[in-house]
Amino acid sequence: MTKRTVTFNCEDSLHMKAIAVLIQKASAFRSSIWLTRGDRRANAKSLLGVMSLGIENGMQVEITAEGPDEEKALDEVAGYLTSPQF
Amino acid sequence: MAAVTLKSIIDEFHLEEITNFGNTEDILITVADVTRPGLQLAGYYEHFGPDRIQLLGNMEMAFLKHLTSEERFHTLETIFSKGIPCMILSRHHEIFPEMLETSKRYSVPLLRTDETTSTIMSSLIKHLNVELAPQTTLHGVLVEIYGEGILILGESGVGKSETAMEIVKRGHRLIADDLVEVRRVSDSTLLGQAPEIIRHLIEIRGLGIMDVKELYGVSSVKMQENINFVINLEIWDERKVYERLGINQETTEILGIKVPSTTIPVRPGRNLAIIAEVAAINFRQKQMGYNAAKALTDRLFGPRKNTESSGT
Numbered sequence: 001m002t003k004r005t006v007t008f009n010c011e012d013s014l015h016m017k018a019i020a021v022l023i024q025k026a027s028a029f030r031s032s033i034w035l036t037r038g039d040r041r042a043n044a045k046s047l048l049g050v051m052s053l054g055i056e057n058g059m060q061v062e063i064t065a066e067g068p069d070e071e072k073a074l075d076e077v078a079g080y081l082t083s084p085q086f
Numbered sequence: 087m088a089a090v091t092l093k094s095i096i097d098e099f100h101l102e103e104i105t106n107f108g109n110t111e112d113i114l115i116t117v118a119d120v121t122r123p124g125l126q127l128a129g130y131y132e133h134f135g136p137d138r139i140q141l142l143g144n145m146e147m148a149f150l151k152h153l154t155s156e157e158r159f160h161t162l163e164t165i166f167s168k169g170i171p172c173m174i175l176s177r178h179h180e181i182f183p184e185m186l187e188t189s190k191r192y193s194v195p196l197l198r199t200d201e202t203t204s205t206i207m208s209s210l211i212k213h214l215n216v217e218l219a220p221q222t223t224l225h226g227v228l229v230e231i232y233g234e235g236i237l238i239l240g241e242s243g244v245g246k247s248e249t250a251m252e253i254v255k256r257g258h259r260l261i262a263d264d265l266v267e268v269r270r271v272s273d274s275t276l277l278g279q280a281p282e283i284i285r286h287l288i289e290i291r292g293l294g295i296m297d298v299k300e301l302y303g304v305s306s307v308k309m310q311e312n313i314n315f316v317i318n319l320e321i322w323d324e325r326k327v328y329e330r331l332g333i334n335q336e337t338t339e340i341l342g343i344k345v346p347s348t349t350i351p352v353r354p355g356r357n358l359a360i361i362a363e364v365a366a367i368n369f370r371q372k373q374m375g376y377n378a379a380k381a382l383t384d385r386l387f388g389p390r391k392n393t394e395s396s397g398t
Contacts, residue, residue, distance in 0.1 A: 027242060040281075043225040045242035047289045048264035052281040 001066040006078045008059050015057070018084040023047050025080055031067025033077060044077060088218045089114040092172055092195065095139075098213060099206065101174065101197040104181060105189045113171050113195070115139060118214035120207050122146060127161050136168040139210060143176045143203030150182060159184040166192045176203040216277070219269040220341050228261040228278045228311060229253045231366035235311035237266065237278065237345075238362065239338075240319030244352055247288050249319075251298075252359035259308040260298050263288045268313065270341040279310040313340065315369045316347035317362055323351065332368070332379040 010018050026033045026044035033044035035053060037060070042049035044063070055061055061081060065073045092113040096103060103110075121138045124146055142150075150158055166173070166188040173189065175181070175198045189196040199206050226239040227250040238246050247263055254260050262280030269277045280286065286299040286307045299307045316338040328351055329336070338347035346369065350361055368378070 032241075041223050042265055043242060046225060046264045048284040048287055048295070049225060052265050052284045054283060 001064065002070050002074050003062060003064040004074055004078050005060055005062045006081050008055050008057060008061050008081050010057050010084045015055075015084075016051070019050050019055075020047065021084070022077065022080055023050060025076055026073070029065075029067070029069050029073035029076070031065045031070040031073045033073050034064045036062040036064065088220070089116045090214070090217045091115075094217075095210070095213075096197065099199060099209065101199050104175075104196040104198055105186065106195060107190075107193040109193060110195060115171055115214065116218065118211055118218050120210050120214075122203065122207070123165055124149070126165050129161075129164075131164075131168075134168065136170050138170070139172060139174060140165065140170050141174045141176060141203060141207055141210075142179070144179075147175070147179045155184060158182060159188065162188040163191070166194050170194055172197055174199060174206070176201060176206050216269065216271050219271045219277075221267060221269040222341055223281075224266045224268055224340070225264065226266050227263050228266045228280075228313070229362070230259040230261060230308055230311045231363055232258070232370060234314045234366045234369060235261070235278065236315050236317060236362060236366055237313045238317045238319060240352075241321070243291075244319045244321065245358060246319060247290055249358040249362060251288060251290060251296075252357075253362060254298055254302055254306050256359060256363065258363075259306055259311075260286060260288070261308050261311045263298075268340060270343060274343065276313040276340055276343055276345065277310055278313050285309075313345055315366065316340075316345050317365060318347060318349040319352050319358065320349060321351070322353040326351075331382075332377075333383070335372075 023045060035042050035044050035050060037053045037055055040053050042053050044050060063074055063077050065077070067073070091111050092115060093110040095101070095115065096110060117135065117137050119135065119138045120141050121135060122143060123140050126134055127146055127149055150161065153161060162184050172195045178198060178200045181196070185196060224237070224239065226237055227246045228235065228237050229250055230236070231253060238249060240246055250260055250263055261278060265281055265284065266278045267281055271277045286297060288296050288298055290296060318338065329348065336347050336349065337344040348365055350358070352358065
């Protein structure tokens with residue numbers, strides 16, 4: 001299992017779209033990926049789950065990945081959260 | 087540790103704030119207990135829990151009334167100085183001036199309600215038990231089928247949301263999709279609900295986000311439900327042995343409570359909504375004392391025993 005804390009960086013008001021893309025990226029991995037904000041935790045492959053975290057620009061998010069491709073998954077998700085492109 | 091602010095308690099129970107020091111947001115209640123400090127007023131403080139809400143009713147107020155003003159001040163000062171979160175008066179009791187003074191001296195809010203002592207006590211404890219209960223969030227779907235709360239768990243993309251949609255179409259209710267907040271409200275009860283932001287929404291791949299309440303009406307949704315049964319969905323594994331008889335009751339542990347569960351292998355063409363429905367009915371039947379697998383065992387082996395015994 002590997003984890004990292006990053007800051008969500010998306011000034012655009014379209015961050016719902018950003019989350020939709022994030023889900024697609026996360027779903028491509030076989031590892032299970034979890035996002036944690038405060039005391040809430042959601043599966044990074046679940047759209048509604050991630051939305052329920054209420055992540056906004058500048059917030060700290062902890063990413064946890066576990067599985068055969070966890071390192072790659074963590075890099076990809078962390079990279080996307082710090083500079084989303086959609 | 088779980089905690090609720092005193093402010094939320096005041097709002098929930100419409101308590102009258104006789105004294106307010108602007109600190110109700112900062113005062114945290116962390117235990118689901120309420121004390122009627124009869125013994126403490128009489129001077130006995132062993133085993134006293136100062137972190138509990140203190141509640142004064144008829145008896146305590148009558149006791150205080152019998153004291154002289156000096157004694158009353160001393161008695162109240164002792165309890166207010168212990169660091170209690172607040173003092174509540176039931177039945178709209180008149181306040182003693184010594185009470186106001188000690189409340190101010192230690193900045194402990196003095197609150198009042200019209201309700202009787204036992205009513206407010208039991209509602210406070212019930213409310214605190216729910217709010218302070220250990221909780222977790224699970225990735226799954228919670229539906230209510232024939233009155234049973236069924237939690238469907240499984241990997242992403244296994245078909246939980248689609249199953250939930252069909253369960254709703256068959257006349258049952260949705261509580262939460264994707265993320266279920268579970269609270270352990272007692273040693274045998276788990277209560278599930280959806281986070282408010284995504285309440286009653288379902289995401290179906292290819293269609294997007296749908297609002298079940300708007301689409302199918304209020305009779306298709308529910309705010310919260312106890313979790314009575316767990317269905318684990320998993321991709322069909324040829325090497326794995328699945329339950330064929332239904333004699334062994336598998337369980338899934340959530341927050342330390344073992345919930346009866348079953349594992350259902352998923353394969354294209356299997357109608358999961360019907361399987362979930364049947365699982366719910368079957369669970370109810372078992373609860374009512376009938377187990378089809380056991381009945382079959384009796385049919386197979388019972389009569390033979392009977393003939394053997396009648397032959398001797």
